[in-house]
Every structure is written in C-alpha cells, then in structure tokens.
Amino acid sequence: MSVWFDDGRAAGAGRGRRGQSGTAPGLDRERITAATVRLLDAEGPAKFSMRRLAADLGVTAMSLYWYVDSKDDLLELASDAVMGEVELPEAPPPGGDWQSRIRDLAAGYRALLIRHPWLSPLVGRFLNVGPNWSAFALxxxxIIRSTGLAPEHQTGALAAVFQFVYGFGTIEANFLKRCAESGLTQDQFFSYAMGAISREPELTPVVDASREMVEARGGQTVQEMRDRDFAFALDxxxxxxxxxxRDSLPDPR
Structure with a gap:
C-alpha cells in the first residue's frame, strides 16, 4: 500500500529478506533516495529502473532490495523527499494575513512541480503520507482554517487553490520539457507554434478570438505572460x- 506503512521500513531498517550479505558498504535509505531523485531529474521516469539506480550507486541491483521492495517504493520515497524543498509558512492567527501565506505556498508548490516534472504523475499514484507530504498537507x-471559511467549505477552497496550482505547474513543466526537447527557448517555441497555427484556415476563429485577450494581457516574454496569468488566477x-x-459571517444588524 505504501512504503511508509511496511513494518518501519521508512526509517531505513533492513528487513533481512535476503540476509545481511545483501547490504553494501555506505549504502542507506537516504543515499538511495537522493540518487533516485537525481536520476529522475536527469532522465525522467521512463528510463528509471532498479538496475539503472544500482549502476549509478556502484552497487548490485540485489543490494537495493535490502532497503526497498520495488521501484514504486523508490518513487514514493523520492516524491516525499522533494516535497521537503517547499518552504512552509506558519499559519496565521484567525483573522491574520492568510492571503500572503497562500500565495507563498502556491508559488513554492508551482516551482517544485516545474523543477521536478516527474513529480506530478506520482501525486495521485501514492497515498502521500510521508513526513514531508504530511507536513505540507497540515x-x-x-492556513485554510485561518481564512474563517465555514468548515464545510474549507476542503473546497483547498481544492480550488492547490488543484489549480497542480494543473498550472504540470502544464508549465510539460511545456518547458517540450521546448528543451526541441532545442528552442520558450519564446522561440511559442513563436513557431503560433506561426504554424495562424497558417491553418480552420483555426482562424480561435486565433481571432484570443488575439485581444493575449494583447491585453501584456508581458514581453512567455514567462512574463505566464507569471501574470498565475498571479491573477490566484488573486x-x-x-x-x-x-x-464574508457571506458566512453573521448579519451585524
């Protein structure tokens, strides 16, 4: 079900399934997880495997099974490890400045999804109950409680903000990956794509309908336009x- 629920293995304790001879000098859960993150960042999940990880660490693939049962264990550990990169603001007191806390946390989550594009497909795949995911959720x-929303509306508000950030960050990361694969900058790729679209007659209504919005949005680069959109949507x-x-407050009359 989860690497965090399996007889204390998340603490890095050897299970002894293959005997003490299965361990390798200097190998531990922390080192394995760091190497997993490094490989996922460099090569993506498609090329990741226990054998590839073992080669990177200079050990045998069999020795990794002293610490984890499967590739899924490694992915779950890596997912929790990178969540520790998000700076978590303190919750404000009731009536305090919850708006800036949400903005800070949303910005940190967006940056994380862009920095580690392999993360977003894993978010719904695992239970996300490791220490860093749990700290983020708490x-x-x-912060949502500190807004003063009625309790029955708090989960909806949470979903509205952070599922928006998840979707925005995932699409942004995919676009950046596509640009890198094509050898183009964001602006070059955008210019090329818009040129190709404008040459297709059947897409003319789409181009015409969006022209005014795009021009009014402002920004000189794709990144500037995207940052404006993110900030306004969050606002x-x-x-x-x-x-x-305010609607939920009692009528003062």
Missing amino acids: CVQR VLIAGIEARR
Whole structure:
C-alpha cells in the first residue's frame, strides 16, 4: 500500500529478506533516495529502473532490495523527499494575513512541480503520507482554517487553490520539457507554434478570438505572460474565498 506503512521500513531498517550479505558498504535509505531523485531529474521516469539506480550507486541491483521492495517504493520515497524543498509558512492567527501565506505556498508548490516534472504523475499514484507530504498537507489545512471559511467549505477552497496550482505547474513543466526537447527557448517555441497555427484556415476563429485577450494581457516574454496569468488566477481564487468568508459571517444588524 505504501512504503511508509511496511513494518518501519521508512526509517531505513533492513528487513533481512535476503540476509545481511545483501547490504553494501555506505549504502542507506537516504543515499538511495537522493540518487533516485537525481536520476529522475536527469532522465525522467521512463528510463528509471532498479538496475539503472544500482549502476549509478556502484552497487548490485540485489543490494537495493535490502532497503526497498520495488521501484514504486523508490518513487514514493523520492516524491516525499522533494516535497521537503517547499518552504512552509506558519499559519496565521484567525483573522491574520492568510492571503500572503497562500500565495507563498502556491508559488513554492508551482516551482517544485516545474523543477521536478516527474513529480506530478506520482501525486495521485501514492497515498502521500510521508513526513514531508504530511507536513505540507497540515500546513495547507491550517492556513485554510485561518481564512474563517465555514468548515464545510474549507476542503473546497483547498481544492480550488492547490488543484489549480497542480494543473498550472504540470502544464508549465510539460511545456518547458517540450521546448528543451526541441532545442528552442520558450519564446522561440511559442513563436513557431503560433506561426504554424495562424497558417491553418480552420483555426482562424480561435486565433481571432484570443488575439485581444493575449494583447491585453501584456508581458514581453512567455514567462512574463505566464507569471501574470498565475498571479491573477490566484488573486481570483483568493477573492472568492474572501467573498464566501464574508457571506458566512453573521448579519451585524
């Protein structure tokens, strides 16, 4: 079910399934996890394997099974490890500045998804109950509670903000990966794609309908335009939370 629920293995204890001879000098759970993250960042999940990891560590593939049961264990450990990169703000007191906390946490989560594009497909694959994922979830819950929303609306607000960030960051990471694979910058790729689209007559209504919005958005580069969109979308969500919070307050009359 989860590497974190299997007889204390998340603490790095050897299971002895293959005997003490299966271990390798200097090998431990932390080193294995760090190497897993490094390989996933460099090569992506498609090329990742126990054998590839063992070669990177200079050990036999069999020795890895002293610490983990499967490739899925490694992916789950790597997912939790990188979540530790997100700086978690303290929850404000009731009525405090929860808006800036949400913005900071959203920005950190977005940056993480871009920095580690292999992470987003794993988010729904595992239970995400490791120490870093749990700390992130607790931080989010405390900030959402501090908004003053009615309890029955808090999970919806949480989903609205952080599923938006997940989707935005995932698409952004995929676009950056596509640019890197093509050998083009974001701006070069965008210019090439828009040129190709504009030459297709059946797509003319789409281009015409979006032209005014794109021009009004401003920004000189793809990154600037994307950052403006992210900031405005987040402002809209925060304004919606604030409006619902005020709606739930008792009538002062």
